[in-house]
Amino acid sequence: MFEGVEPMGRGRAKAKQVKVARQLKYNSGGTDLDRLRTELGVGKADHNDGEPADADLMDRYGDYADGEEPDEDGK
Numbered sequence: 001m002f003e004g005v006e007p008m009g010r011g012r013a014k015a016k017q018v019k020v021a022r023q024l025k026y027n028s029g030g031t032d033l034d035r036l037r038t039e040l041g042v043g044k045a046d047h048n049d050g051e052p053a054d055a056d057l058m059d060r061y062g063d064y065a066d067g068e069e070p071d072e073d074g075k
Contacts, residue, residue, distance in 0.1 A: 052058070
């Protein structure tokens with residue numbers, strides 16, 4: 001046998017594996033974003049009260065955006 005050469009007869013099996021791998025890679029059928037959203041616990045109805053989704057972060061870190069240091073009590 002030669003080094004680096006596979007024995008005869010494995011060509012069909014390897015071709016099938018390559019075909020399946022390419023189908024999985026390129027034709028996975030798309031992503032179900034609604035299912036992913038529910039699995040991650042992120043819902044559309046989280047902030048329907050008119051506030052932006054990051055309002056709590058703005059309240060917390062807004063002083064840094066203005067260039068000011070927050071008070072000692074963190075507010």
